Amino acid sequence: MLPLAPLMVCMLVTKKYCQTLSKAQKKNNASSVLLTFFPHPRMVLQKNTGIKLINTIDERIKLLEKTGLEILVIHEFTKDFAEKTALDFVKNVLVDNLKISNLIIGYDHRFGKDREGNFEQLTAFGKKFGFNVSKIPQQEIDHITISSTKIRKAIELGNIEEANRYLGYCFMLTGEVVKGKNLGEKIGFPTANISIKETYKLLPKTGSYVVKAELENETVYGMMNIGFRPTVKGKNQTIEIHFFDFNKDLYGKSIQIDVLKFLREEQKFDSVEDLKNQLQKDREKSLEIIKKQSF
Helix, strand or coil: CCCCCCEEECCCCCHHHHHHHHHHHHHHCCCCEEEEEECCHHHHHCCCCCCCECCCHHHHHHHHHCCCCCEEEEEECCHHHHCCCHHHHHHHHHHHHCCCCEEEEECCCCECHHHCECHHHHHHHHHHHCCEEEEECCCEECCEECCHHHHHHHHHCCCHHHHHHHHCCCCEEEEEEECCCCHHHHCCCCCEEEECCCCCECCCCCEEEEEEEEECCEEEEEEEEEECCHHHCCCCCEEEEEECCCCCCCCCCEEEEEEEEEEECCCCCCCHHHHHHHHHHHHHHHHHHHHHCCC
């Protein structure tokens, strides 16, 4: 059996991180293991922060499955676990449990009680327990250092293309298709309304977006609206997707929506007919964008 190495400790899933782990796996002729934590530490230690995450835990698993990762370890983060010293974490989790021989961490990774552990301390532990330590340097795109904070901010502002460049994949929304008011169908733009069960999932700002999804083994494009439907005096925020040239029944199914580009702000129209006319314009603009760009 190959040693459980290299191992990567990860909270944010980006294409760069996964590529680094894959290269290290081949170089060391070893099994690849990724250790991640859930819930997010801030969700446990600072319960009133209302932190929103870029990916749900299920989305994170799905993304990692596509990378060829052999072993994913999801360690439950609790208040008791947060009290572990850096030494306890390394000895009990990394050495005794996972038996690692190589460890890869992000450039700013901290661990142990009160975030006492750092790269230098890990290196010292590595010499003591017999494993190598390396770190992923800062990722930069257009001379901008990439971080989960920057990615979250881009999504919150509707800068989806920027967020997708940082991530190396499309920001996604995953939920169950539920019954809506059927207004879209009545005006010629039937929609799939999705309900996202995870309240901690980060949503883009309200407005219209170009999206795509894999439905019935087919890539289908469409346009999505996140908002409160002010034209019809909606009270609750909804996520509605109108798929182009797709009319199969999706009720009750879980679907993943890849968000591609921001179209426009949510608007209140004087009439449903004005809304219908705008949706037609949105459709034409979306199809033009899809034709010109490679998603």
